[in-house]
Amino acid sequence: PLTSIIGNLDVVKYHNDGLDKNERAQLLTASYEEAQYLYTLVTNILSLTKLERSDIQIKRTSYLVEELLEEFEDGLVRRHQNHKVTIEDNGTFALVYIDSKLMLQVLFNLVENALKHSESHSVITLRVHEQDSKILFEIIDNGKGIPKE
Template identity: 30%
Template sequence: MKKQLIIIKNISVTIAILLAGFGLCLVMQNVFEEHVLIPSIFMLGVFLISVITDGFVYGVIASVVSVLAVNYAFTFPYFRINFTIPENLLSAIIMIAMTLITCCLTSKIKHQEQIRLEGEREKMRANLLRAVSHDLRTPLTTIYGASSALLENGQDFTEEQKNQMLEGIKEDSQWLHRMVENLLSITRLDGENVTIIKTPTALDELLDSVLVKFSKRYADQEVEVDIPDELVMIPMDALLIEQVIVNILENAVQHAEGMDKIWLRAFTISDKVIFEIRDNGKGIPEDKLKTIFAEGIGLSVCATIIKAHGGDITAENSNSGGAVFRFTLDVEERESDEESI
């Protein structure tokens, strides 16, 4: 069904552009008495068809139709297809050669873009595998070691030691659970045709949900929040964006050396909303700044989710100390919101 819709779209686009070009050429010929630009208009139409449609065939068909249309309606003898006149034949050969070259070039560019995107996906998969091995090895080793010790030598430990080991197993199990959540999120975004289902979400409700989840895991860590007073609606997959913010907050708690304060800020600039998570730790080592989103699964997931939303995410060190993570999303225009109400 989806393939049929794509074919229908491509055919519709091809017909619409050819008809628009034909109509414009009629205006040029009959109103402005201009004939020189007519082949160029059809060539522009073929170029647009090659760029917009999928595959090579639509551009080729458009180029053949364009040559026939120019010969039939815009060259003497009018309203007859006639290639016996040398000038008409030469013009047709030149035009079809130019349009076919245009089709070939646009198809080649599209193919190169597909190769580039596939390379990025492979790079993401490789980074994910490295991140998984990096983040899962330690808790699995700890759980295995503690559980083996309790099973084999449980009588040698005091109740306090047993409770400490069980608490460690619990914490590492919770960590593994969060890693699995991240893995499930990233597999949702790893297909060739990723579609994010966005729904308008209120900024304050989003951050309230984030803080509830974060406080369950880190009840002692306070987060200072600063958001606009007015209602801000953002089209997003709310669960995925929540996960991005929670991952960055958790990263600050776990890796920001010397950190005791976290600030979560969101503000709008033009048609964008900018999220900023800042801490007062020692910052990110300079040698890790460029690869910060490829080293751990949590931040790898963040980068993938934001990219799938069409946004940008960055990490840097603040001049006053500490790390600053920022990401941007398109914000829903308030005018359209008011009209819908």
């Protein structure tokens, strides 16, 4: 991502006069999206490092699934404006005992992975439902899937 960001911004900086408004907007948008992706990568690496060192504090609280989905949707709008991600919820008003920040990070990581491995105009779906007194979160995509090994 960093190479793309630097390359795009280099073109804008040194060849700005030769770019029309649409070309400039495309380069800046691509740079922004790559910067967001880079931010996510760095955040994930830091989180993994904390987990491996057992530095991370899990702060569980009671949380409504609906509130979690609202926060997830708000984050999607900020992170993935150009992608089609839908949420299917069958009206699950359950209360869960979770660390909401970690749970949101897991959901974003799964969606970002699905986006990365799917066709550009694919629809990614987060399906939430209750089964056997448990709340299930499923990411549904049209990607190649995870090998069974």
